[in-house]
Amino acid sequence: xxxxxxxxxxxxxxxxxxxxxxxxxxxxxxxxxxxxxxxxxxxxxxxxxxxxxxxxxxxxxxxxxxxxxxxxxxxxxxxxxxxxxxxxxxxxxxxxxxxxxxxxxxxxxxxxxxxxxxxxxxxxxxxxxxxxxxxxxxxxxxxxxxxxxxxxxxxxxxxxxxxxxxxxxxxxxxxxxxxxxxxxxxxxxxxxxxxxxxxxxxxxxxxxxxxxxxxxxxxxxxxxxxxxxxxxxxxxxxxxxxxxxxxxxxxxxxxxxxxxxxxxxxxxxxxxxxxxxxxxxxxxxxxxxxxxxxxxxxxxxxxxxxxxxxxxxxxxxxxxxxxxxxxxxxxxxxxxxxxxxxxxxxxxxxxxxxxxxxxxxxxxxxxxxxxxxxxxxxxxxxxxxxxxxxxxxxxxxxxxxxxxxxxxxxxxxxxxxxxxxxxxxxxxxxxxxxxxxxxxxxxxxxxxxxxxxxxxxxxxxxxxxxxxxxxxxxxxxxxxxxxxxxxxxxxxxxxxxxxxxxxxxxxxxxxxxxxxxxxxxxxxx
Numbered sequence: 001x002x003x004x005x006x007x008x009x010x011x012x013x014x015x016x017x018x019x020x021x022x023x024x025x026x027x028x029x030x031x032x033x034x035x036x037x038x039x040x041x042x043x044x045x046x047x048x049x050x051x052x053x054x055x056x057x058x059x060x061x062x063x064x065x066x067x068x069x070x071x072x073x074x075x076x077x078x079x080x081x082x083x084x085x086x087x088x089x090x091x092x093x094x095x096x097x098x099x100x101x102x103x104x105x106x107x108x109x110x111x112x113x114x115x116x117x118x119x120x121x122x123x124x125x126x127x128x129x130x131x132x133x134x135x136x137x138x139x140x141x142x143x144x145x146x147x148x149x150x151x152x153x154x155x156x157x158x159x160x161x162x163x164x165x166x167x168x169x170x171x172x173x174x175x176x177x178x179x180x181x182x183x184x185x186x187x188x189x190x191x192x193x194x195x196x197x198x199x200x201x202x203x204x205x206x207x208x209x210x211x212x213x214x215x216x217x218x219x220x221x222x223x224x225x226x227x228x229x230x231x232x233x234x235x236x237x238x239x240x241x242x243x244x245x246x247x248x249x250x251x252x253x254x255x256x257x258x259x260x261x262x263x264x265x266x267x268x269x270x271x272x273x274x275x276x277x278x279x280x281x282x283x284x285x286x287x288x289x290x291x292x293x294x295x296x297x298x299x300x301x302x303x304x305x306x307x308x309x310x311x312x313x314x315x316x317x318x319x320x321x322x323x324x325x326x327x328x329x330x331x332x333x334x335x336x337x338x339x340x341x342x343x344x345x346x347x348x349x350x351x352x353x354x355x356x357x358x359x360x361x362x363x364x365x366x367x368x369x370x371x372x373x374x375x376x377x378x379x380x381x382x383x384x385x386x387x388x389x390x391x392x393x394x395x396x397x398x399x400x401x402x403x404x405x406x407x408x409x410x411x412x413x414x415x416x417x418x419x420x421x422x423x424x425x426x427x428x429x430x431x432x433x434x435x436x437x438x439x440x441x442x443x444x445x446x447x448x449x450x451x452x453x454x455x456x457x458x459x460x461x462x463x464x465x466x467x468x469x470x471x472x473x474x475x476x477x478x479x480x481x482x483x484x485x486x487x488x489x490x491x492x493x494x495x496x497x498x499x500x501x502x503x504x505x506x507x508x509x510x511x512x513x514x515x516x517x518x519x520x521x522x523x524x525x
Contacts, residue, residue, distance in 0.1 A: 043127070044115045044118055045133075045201075045203035045204075047111050047115050047137075048115065048137070048200055048204055049203045049204070051111055051112055052204065052260060054107065055348065056348065058108075059101065059104060060147075060260075060347070060458070061269065061271060061346040061454075061455035062101050062104070062270050063097075064458050065271075065457050066082065066270075066274060066457075067091075067097070067490070068457045068461035069281075069451075070085045070281075071085070071464075071486070072457065072460055072461050072464050072475070072477065073284040073287055073479065074450075074460065075283075075284055075287075075321075075336075076282045076321025076322075076333065077280060077281060077321075078282045078326050078327070078332075079279060079329070080280060081280070086324065087325070087326075087481065088324075088485040092487045092513050092514070093510030093514075094491065095491055095492060095497045095498075095507055095510065096493075097490075098490050098493050099493040101493075102492075102496070103495055105144050105147055106148070106160065106161065108140065108144045109160070110161040112137045112140035112141040113137075113141055115137035116137045116138055119131070120134070130198070130199075131192075131194045132191070132192065132211045133199070135187075135190075135191030135194075135198070135211060135214060135215075135218075136192070136200075136204065138184050138185070138191065139185070139188045139192075139217060139218050142181045142184045142188065142218075142225075143221060143348065145177065145181050145184075146221075146225055147458070149178065149181075149518075152489060152490055152491075152492060152518075153174050153489050153516075153519060153525050154174050154177075154519075154525040155171060156170065156171055156496070156502070157169075157172040157176075157177050157180070158170070158172050158176075167499075167500075168499070168500045168501060169500065170502055171502050171506055173525065174518055175519050181225060185222050185225075188218050192215040196210070206259070215249075216252075217250070217258045219246045219249040219250040220246070220250030220258075220353075221349055223246035223247050223250065223354065223358075224353070224459070226242060226243050226246070227357055227466070230466065231466060231469040232519070232520055240362075240364045240365050241361070241365065243358070244358055247354050247355070251351045251354050254350075254384065254385075256351065257354075258347065258349040259345040259348070260348065263342065264397070268343075269341055269342055269343060269344045269346065269453055270346070270455070271338060271341070271453050272340060272341055275335070275340065276340065279330040279331055281335065282319070282320070282321040282326070282332075282334060282335055283333065283335060284321050285321055285323055286323050286476070286477060286479075288303065288320050289478075290448060291448065297421055298448075301386055301387070301416075301417060302336050302338070302390075303318065303337075304335050304336065304337060304340075319332055319334050320334060323479040324478070324481045325480070337389055337394075338451070338453035340393040340399055341389040341392035341396070341452075342398055344389045344392040344452070345388075347455060347456055350385070350456065352377075352379075352381035352382045353446070353449075353450070355375070355377045355381065356378045356442065356446035356449065358374045359372075359374035359442045360439065360442050360443065363442050368435075371442060372426070372433075375430060375442055375445060376426040376430075378446070378449060379425060379449070383419070383421060383425075384417075384419075385449075385452065385454070389452055389454075439474070440472075440474040443467065444475060447460050447463065450463075463475070465488065465518070469520075485514050487513050487514065488513060488516060488518070488521070488523070489516065489518050489523075491510050492507045
């Protein structure tokens with residue numbers, strides 16, 4: 001608090017009092033307009049903690065994944081925005097659809113780049129030279145950038161996230177963005193190899209700072225992204241061989257996968273949060289048919305009766321969402337256990353995905369037996385994941401005690417699927433398959449395994465699009481609107497179509513989402 005100044009008639013006292021007044025005023029004014037609640041710098045451990053949550057909840061498990069699940073018929077959209085997405089009624093061509101997720105992903109990218117900058121060897125920061133933390137941040141940079149460019153194609157990148165450069169960043173070509181992503185991943189791999197522990201402890205929600213685990217994640221992510229670019233590869237066999245090698249350096253069990261599992265009674269899995277509060281989704285008819293055609297035992301664990309129909313096994317009528325032509329209603333359609341899996345993990349990268357990536361590469365190389373073994377590994381993990389999601393639904397804090405009679409057509413629904421069930425299923429569906437027939441089933445099984453509560457529909461959507469470019473439309477979709485209105489990409493967000501003339505010009509009227517594939521899927525942007 002400022003001292004009260006008493007003026008004197010003597011020059012000396014006046015001078016002294018003036019000096020005191022000036023000093024006190026400057027001290028007080030130093031604090032004016034200073035935001036003490038939002039510091040300009042913070043320890044990287046807090047930023048890494050936020051990156052895990054924001055990436056898992058807002059990017060992997062959020063709107064991107066929900067809309068992708070409707071596009072590829074993992075789920076059926078039955079109400080409001082997701083009904084519009086299902087029926088292709090403007091949602092895909094509106095710049096407002098993905099605004100929140102777009103902004104969240106760029107915010108993650110900014111924060112991850114900030115951590116990289118703070119931990120550079122020559123940074124003017126107390127955490128300079130923290131290579132383990134830098135390697136983790138570089139994985140987040142690559143991951144969030146890949147999500148953006150995979151969904152939107154050409155994106156603001158090299159000039160983005162730095163207002164000192166420009167407020168209207170130019171749009172970079174996807175091919176160039178991918179080159180940068182791969183360089184970032186290589187840097188991450190080099191940095192993560194320098195230490196065994198990043199020193200983050202509980203602030204790293206994914207691996208508790210264990211850099212060997214992050215290293216395996218980085219190898220698996222690089223395999224995923226190389227697979228995206230297979231259409232563009234000059235030597236596809238060489239790329240497939242590299243993918244196999246990367247997968248062998250990645251996860252070797254479900255215990256090593258990149259899972260965010262900080263969900264409880266107060267923090268909900270994003271898919272559960274949407275469905276429980278809004279009932280926007282129902283069981284996709286084409287998804288159900290794929291399970292039934294293969295006599296997949298998971299169908300009896302996944303599919304539930306409608307909310308308002310207390311049906312029993314002697315009245316096994318299901319209300320499936322007819323792809324592309326549902327009624328816009330709530331609480332009428334059958335639903336899956338995944339939509340109610342309150343505490344199911346969100347996967348940034350799962351073990352079963354890595355094994356399916358490996359299986360596809362091996363099948364393309366003509367190594368059928370090895371491909372089948374990888375599929376078997378993947379299916380064991382996928383069956384276990386179905387059971388984990390079912391438990392997260394039936395024993396979740398909000399739905400504990402749910403009536404078992406809601407299961408679809410099963411006399412004893414409480415018999416969980418086992419590794420033996422997965423092996424038997426794999427042996428049956430893969431028996432006698434070779435060449436392209438085997439490759440097709442690998443991709444279909446991956447598509448089924450990525451159906452769930454874990455945020456993996458986005459990657460399945462990437463698979464559908466890259467296979468289309470390769471002329472291998474193995475995953476058959478039933479929506480009749482797909483003949484001319486399948487979303488080949490997501491539309492830019494209005495935060496940038498309104499503020500950045502470069503993005504506004506690229507967006508146009510939004511109809512390009514139905515006409516122009518992204519670069520790695522055969523397009524030009």
